[in-house]
Every structure is written in C-alpha cells, then in structure tokens.
Amino acid sequence: EPEVTQTPSHQVTQMGQEVILRCVPISNHLYFYWYRQILGQKVEFLVSFYNNEISEKSEIFDDQFSVERPDGSNFTLKIRSTKLEDSAMYFCASSGQGSLRSNQPQHFGDGTRLSIL
Amino acid sequence: KQEVTQIPAALSVPEGENLVLNCSFTDSAIYNLQWFRQDPGKGLTSLLLIQSSQREQTSGRLNASLDKSSGRSTLYIAASQPGDSATYLCAVEGGNKLTFGTGTQLKVEL
Numbered sequence: 745e746p747e748v749t750q751t752p753s754h755q756v757t758q759m760g761q762e763v764i765l766r767c768v769p770i771s772n773h774l775y776f777y778w779y780r781q782i783l784g785q786k787v788e789f790l791v792s793f794y795n796n797e798i799s800e801k802s803e804i805f806d807d808q809f810s811v812e813r814p815d816g817s818n819f820t821l822k823i824r825s826t827k828l829e830d831s832a833m834y835f836c837a838s839s840g841q842g843s844l845r846s847n848q849p850q851h852f853g854d855g856t857r858l859s860i861l
Numbered sequence: 862k863q864e865v866t867q868i869p870a871a872l873s874v875p876e877g878e879n880l881v882l883n884c885s886f887t888d889s890a891i892y893n894l895q896w897f898r899q900d901p902g903k904g905l906t907s908l909l910l911i912q913s914s915q916r917e918q919t920s921g922r923l924n925a926s927l928d929k930s931s932g933r934s935t936l937y938i939a940a941s942q943p944g945d946s947a948t949y950l951c952a953v954e955g956g957n958k959l960t961f962g963t964g965t966q967l968k969v970e971l
Contacts, residue, residue, distance in 0.1 A: 777958070786964075787905070787950065792957035800957040835904060837959075847912050849895055850959060854904035 746770040748853035750836050756859045757826055765821045765856045767836030775840040776819045777850060778811065780804070780832040787835065793819065823858075831860045863888045867951055867962035874941055875970055882936040882965045884951030889929050895959065896925050896936050897950040905950065909936070941969045 749768045757763050769776050778790040791801045793811055810822045819838075823830055837850040864887045874880055884894070893912045897905040909918045911927040911934070918925050924937040938945060948966045952959040 775957070779959070787952075787959075787961040789958040789960065794957070802958070837905075847893060847910075849907040849910040850954075851907060852897075852905040857902075 746851075748836055748838055748851050750834075750853035750856050752856060753854065754857045754859070756861060759828060759860050760825055762822065762824050763826060763858065765823075765834050765836075765858070767819045767821075767853060768817050769819055769836065769838030770851055771817070773838035773840055773851075775799075775838060775850075776811075776813070777837040777839075778821045779835045779837065779852075781835065781855075782829075782832045790821070790834075826858075826860045828860050831858055833857050863891075863953060863955055863960040865951060865953055865960050865962035867949075867965050869965055870963065871966040871968075873968045873970060876941060876943060878941050878969075879937070879939050880941055880967070882938070882949050882951075882967070884934040884936070884962055886932045886934075886951075886953045886960075888953075888955065889932050891929065891953045891955050893954050894925075894927055894934050895952045895954065896923075896934075897952065899948045899950055899964070908949075938967075941967075943969050943971055945969050 751766045776793040781787045791805045792799045812820050833855045835855045837852045839850040866885050868883050895910045896908045909925040911918045922939040927934045946968050948964040950964045951962045
C-alpha cells in the first residue's frame with residue numbers, strides 16, 4: 745500500500761539554526777499538510793498546500809516557517825532560527841485525488857522528531 | 862474555533878471486552894471525521910473516515926458513528942485484543958485542516 749515517507753526520522757539541531765524536514769507524499773495525491781505534536785500534547789495543524797500554494801495556515805505557522813514542493817515528489821518544511829519550543833514531532837500528510845478531497849482520508853507519515861538543543 | 866474533546870483520557874480493559882471511545886466537537890460544520898490510531902513514537906494510522914452525510918462506518922472489529930448535529934462520534938471496538946493497545950485519536954476536518962482531540966490511551970490486558 746502506498747505510504748507517506750518522511751526523512752530524517754530524528755533531527756537534532758542547535759538553537760538558532762535552520763532545519764529542513766522532508767516528505768514524499770503518496771504519488772497521486774494533490775493535497776499536502778504539515779502537523780506537529782509537542783510531547784504530551786495534541787496534534788496541531790500547521791499548514792495545508794494545494795496547487796503549489798498555501799491554502800490554509802495556523803497561527804503557529806509564522807514567518808519562521810515555510811513550505812515548498814521543489815519537484816514532483818518532495819514536500820518540505822523549513823524552520824528558520826529554531827527555538828527550544830520548536831522541539832516536537834512533525835508529521836507530513838497527504839490526501840485527495842481530485843474534487844472529492846473532503847471525502848478522502850489524510851494519510852500520515854511516521855514523523856520527524858525534531859530536538860532543539 | 863473548533864474544539865475536539867475525547868473521553869476517557871485513558872482506559873484499561875481485559876482482553877475480549879467490547880469498548881466505546883467517545884469524541885465530541887463544538888462546531889458541527891465539518892466535512893468529515895476521522896479516527897486514527899497512534900502507537901508510541903509512531904505516526905498516525907487512519908482507521909475510519911465518516912463523511913458528514915453518513916451515520917456510521919465499519920471496518921472489521923471497528924465501528925464508528927457520527928451524530929453531526931449533536932457534535933458527537935463514538936468508536937466501538939469489538940472483542941478487544943492486546944494488539945489494540947494504542948492511543949486513539951479523533952479528528953474533524955473543516956476547511957483545509959484536521960483538528961484533533963487529545964486522544965484516548967487504551968490498554969488491553971491479557
């Protein structure tokens with residue numbers, strides 16, 4: 745069964761550095777998402793992406809964050825000037841094969857655990 | 862702003878028992894509701910999706926119901942097994958995002 749893959753599985757970075765988290769969504773999906781889960785807390789929405797542009801973003805997704813689909817297969821989340829509070833599990837998801845997006849499940853990757861020191 | 866609540870927060874049952882997990886949401890303007898399973902340190906596995914026009918969905922030993930007008934969903938697990946031990950998350954889709962509950966941590970004991 746097709747799956748969403750994320751790399752790396754664990755990223756350790758010094759505070760203030762930039763990180764790029766990578767995702768390969770399911771190949772025929774058209775909608776892409778990033779979520780994060782701080783340890784012990786809810787999964788939180790960050791951003792959704794469709795047709796090469798952001799379709800919705802949360803309050804968390806400020807100027808520190810950006811997303812990109814640099815080619816036909818990858819979807820990346822860049823975090824600039826990382827802070828201690830950015831430490832979390834970051835999940836990529838994809839869904840939708842057409843106009844029936846709202847009736848199709850989002851499929852999640854296994855996540856990247858980001859640790860900011 | 863959509864708020865999703867799940868009760869109980871944790872549940873421990875003996876193997877073979879049938880059980881019900883509850884989810885409630887504050888804004889009934891949703892496209893669909895998904896139930897996920899999360900194992901420790903792992904990603905989210907989609908279990909069931911109920912469209913807003915549907916009342917229930919079934920997959921194997923799992924049955925999920927949706928009462929959109931009252932803002933409630935239940936996940937029924939029949940004949941629970943130790944392998945069902947995990948955290949179960951409810952999420953509602955509105956706009957272009959999922960809003961998650963805090964989850965129910967289930968332990969099924971031998």
